[in-house]
Amino acid sequence: MKAILLLLSSLLVLTGCATTQSPSGRGQTLLFSSQQMSELGNSSFAQIKQQEPASQDKAINSYVNCVANRITKALPDQNLPWEVVVFESEQVNAFALPGGHIGVYTGLLNVAINQDQLATVIGHEVAHVLANHSNEQVSRAQMTGAGMQLADIAIGAGGIADKELYMAALGLGVQVGYILPYGRDQESEADIIGVELMAKAGFDPAASVELWKNMSKAGGEQGPELLSTHPSxxxxxxxxQQMQAKAQPLYQASKLSVKNTCQRPK
Structure with a gap:
């Protein structure tokens, strides 16, 4: 009987899924609506804010918000307000969540040494959300039953079941102790979208190359948490480097309209 109920539950869930294409034309299966993903992002971000101390440094907060706000203003959808929180931690990490949330750890500022390099990371993380990678990951966790049963879903109806699994699928492995990594195709898509996004926001895309060189040197052989699941x-x-030919013209066209330089605190 349990097997039959689980099968029926699976069919009900999968019936509502959407098969679409990623920005690069790769097929995506998305089980959740944008509203459900926003609810999950809101819940996960609220939990992180309870667990992680926020930075009280006004200069650092102003700097990170400046970079993040320029990135989000370059997004095609201007109706979504984005919340940006700087967390006081040595972790070299950042993330973006559905529902309009960006988290940046102060440790990242030791590696992303200027506004353009910080924009590379924030643009990349926002790109994951923009390309529905978050939905794709959570859907993959749901379909494979990684540590859960399909019947346990409760998004938007009395809370969220298996929060840790979903947070791991969102890339929040630092908080929950394990992670369901993005695939290489997703990472490559986020690189492409993120570099174009930062260029449209008036940040020099050439800094993306230097940023990832810095990342490869950080944290010894293992590298920082941000790189734990990323391609070589x-x-x-x-x-x-190959993307610069397309990204640089976008940067040259946009930087003329940029009025505020984001000053890194000394």
């Missing part, structure tokens, strides 16, 4: 740095840097 040589592969990533080569792709970013």
């Amino acid at each position: 740095q040589g592969q990533r840097i080569a792709q970013l």
